[in-house]
Amino acid sequence: MxxxxxxxxxxxxxxxxxxxxxxxxxxxxxxxxxxxxxxxxxxxxxxxxxxxxxxxxxxxxxxxxxxxxxxxxxxxxxxxxxxxxxxxxxxxxxxxxxxxxxxxxxxxxxxxxxxxxxxxxxxxxxxxxxxxxxxxxxxxxxxxxxxxxxxxxxxxxxxxxxxxxxxxxxxxxNVMIDTLLKHSSRLNPPKIWKELNLQKRKYFVLTLHRPSNVDEEEQFVTLLNLITSLTKDFHIIFPAHPRTRKILETLNFNFKNLHFISPLGYLEFNYLVKNALGVLTDSGGITEEATVMNVPCITLRDTTERPETCAIGTNILVGNNPEKIDEAFKTLFSGHWKQGQIPELxxxxxxxxxxxxxxxxxxxx
Incomplete structure (x- = not known):
C-alpha cells in the first residue's frame, strides 16, 4: 500500500x-x-x-x-x-x-x-x-x-x-499530543530565556495571527495595550508569525514589558509555554498543548474548534472583550485558575x- x-x-x-x-x-x-x-x-x-x-x-x-x-x-x-x-x-x-x-x-x-x-x-x-x-x-x-x-x-x-x-x-x-509527550524531556530554553533572565511562572507567552486580531491596526494596538496593562510588568514573550511581524513593523508603539522575537522551533517554544504563568493566544493547537502541560490558557477568540480544552482543559475564551480579559487575569493572579484534565485518548x-x-x-x- x-x-x-x-x-x-x-x-x-x-x-x-x-x-x-x-x-x-x-x-x-x-x-x-x-x-x-x-x-x-x-x-x-x-x-x-x-x-x-x-x-x-x-x-x-x-x-x-x-x-x-x-x-x-x-x-x-x-x-x-x-x-x-x-x-x-x-x-x-x-x-x-x-x-x-x-x-x-x-x-x-x-x-x-x-x-x-x-x-x-x-x-x-x-x-x-x-x-x-x-x-x-x-x-x-x-x-x-x-x-x-x-x-x-x-x-x-x-x-x-x-x-x-x-x-x-x-x-x-490527538497526534499532536503524541509529539508533545515524546519530546517533553527534550524541551530547551531559547536565547530570550537568558537574555531576560526569565523565571518559571514569572512571564507570559503571547501568540496572535488571526485577521480579526491583527489586521485592523487600531484594534491590534488596543489589544496589546490592554494585555500589557494587565500583566503587572511581567515579561510577555511574543514569537511573531511572519505575517504578523510585517504588520508590527508599520505600527508605532512602545510596550516595555512586551518582547517581539522571531518564530521559535518546536522544542524552544514549548519550553516557554511549559514554564509560563499563562499563555495568551488565538491559535487552536496551542490550547491543546497548554491543556496537556496544565498551563492556564486565555484564548483571544469568541469560538473554538477544540471545546474539550475549555470543558475539561485549562483554556477559556475571552475574545477581545476587555471585561472578560480583565476577569481572566484577576482569576489567574489570584491563584484560582481551574484545574485542567487531559482529554480522553x-x-x-x-x-x-x-x-x-x-x-x-x-x-x-
Whole structure:
C-alpha cells in the first residue's frame, strides 16, 4: 500500500511526525506499507519549516512543491496545480492529510478528482466561525474525505450530524499530543530565556495571527495595550508569525514589558509555554498543548474548534472583550485558575491507532 502524506504548514509537522514513526515501525515488522512525504511549501520560513523536520526526527520530504505565499485563491490554486503533477508522477492508494490549513483542503480536492481515497487526521472539528479560512478548509475537506480520524467525541458528533457513517469515523485521540509527550524531556530554553533572565511562572507567552486580531491596526494596538496593562510588568514573550511581524513593523508603539522575537522551533517554544504563568493566544493547537502541560490558557477568540480544552482543559475564551480579559487575569493572579484534565485518548498512542486502523481497513499483511 502506498500512502502520500501531506505537510504544508507548521501545525502539520507535529501531526505527521508520530504517524510516520508508526508507519516505519510497521514497515520494520514486514507490513506492506510505503509512504511518500510531500511538503507543499505553504510555510517557507526556515523556523516554520525545515527546523521542525530536524527537531522532530521527520525524514526530509520526498518533494517540496515550493508554493510559498499568496492570496487564499493563489495559494490554493498553486498547491492544486503542483500536487496534481505530483500524483500523476507518483501514484498512491491513499492521500493522508492532517489539520485544517490550505494544503489540507487543496490536496484533498486534487486527490478526489484523481479517484484516490483520502484520510483526514483531525477530522470533524468545527468552530462555527465562517470568517476563519480554516473553518472553510475543514468543511470542504470533510465533505470529500473517506476515512475520518478524530481527536474527540465532539468531532465524532459533528461528523455524525453530517450523515457520515459510523464505520468511516475512528476516534483515535490527538497526534499532536503524541509529539508533545515524546519530546517533553527534550524541551530547551531559547536565547530570550537568558537574555531576560526569565523565571518559571514569572512571564507570559503571547501568540496572535488571526485577521480579526491583527489586521485592523487600531484594534491590534488596543489589544496589546490592554494585555500589557494587565500583566503587572511581567515579561510577555511574543514569537511573531511572519505575517504578523510585517504588520508590527508599520505600527508605532512602545510596550516595555512586551518582547517581539522571531518564530521559535518546536522544542524552544514549548519550553516557554511549559514554564509560563499563562499563555495568551488565538491559535487552536496551542490550547491543546497548554491543556496537556496544565498551563492556564486565555484564548483571544469568541469560538473554538477544540471545546474539550475549555470543558475539561485549562483554556477559556475571552475574545477581545476587555471585561472578560480583565476577569481572566484577576482569576489567574489570584491563584484560582481551574484545574485542567487531559482529554480522553490524548495519551501518546494516537498515531499507532491510526496506522493499525489503516492496516485493518486495507487488509495489509
Amino acid at each position: 502506498n500512502i502520500t502524506i501531506i505537510a504544508g504548514a507548521r501545525p502539520n509537522f507535529m501531526k505527521i511526525a508520530p504517524i510516520i514513526e508508526a508507519i516505519e515501525k510497521k514497515i520494520r515488522l514486514g507490513f506492506d506499507l510505503h509512504y511518500r512525504l510531500v511538503h507543499t511549501g505553504q510555510h517557507y520560513d526556515n523556523n516554520l519549516s525545515d527546523t521542525f523536520f530536524k527537531e522532530l526526527d521527520i525524514p526530509f520530504p520526498d518533494i517540496n512543491l515550493n508554493v510559498k505565499s499568496g492570496t487564499q485563491a493563489e495559494q490554493t490554486a498553486a498547491i492544486m496545480i503542483e500536487f496534481e503533477k505530483e500524483l500523476e508522477q507518483n501514484t498512491c492508494d491513499l492521500v493522508l492529510v492532517v489539520g485544517d490549513v490550505t494544503s489540507t483542503m487543496a490536496c484533498t480536492i486534487v486527490a478526489k478528482k484523481e479517484g484516490i481515497k483520502v484520510a483526514h487526521v483531525e477530522a470533524g472539528i468545527r468552530s462555527g466561525d465562517m470568517t476563519m479560512p480554516e473553518e472553510i478548509n475543514r468543511i470542504v475537506t470533510d465533505s470529500l474525505t473517506d476515512l475520518f480520524f478524530t481527536t474527540s467525541i465532539h468531532a465524532n458528533e459533528n461528523l455524525k450530524r453530517l450523515g457520515i457513517p459510523d464505520n468511516q469515523i475512528f476516534f483515535v485521540g 490524548w495519551d501518546g498512542q494516537s498515531a499507532e491507532r491510526i496506522v493499525n486502523h489503516l492496516i485493518e481497513i486495507f487488509k495489509l499483511k
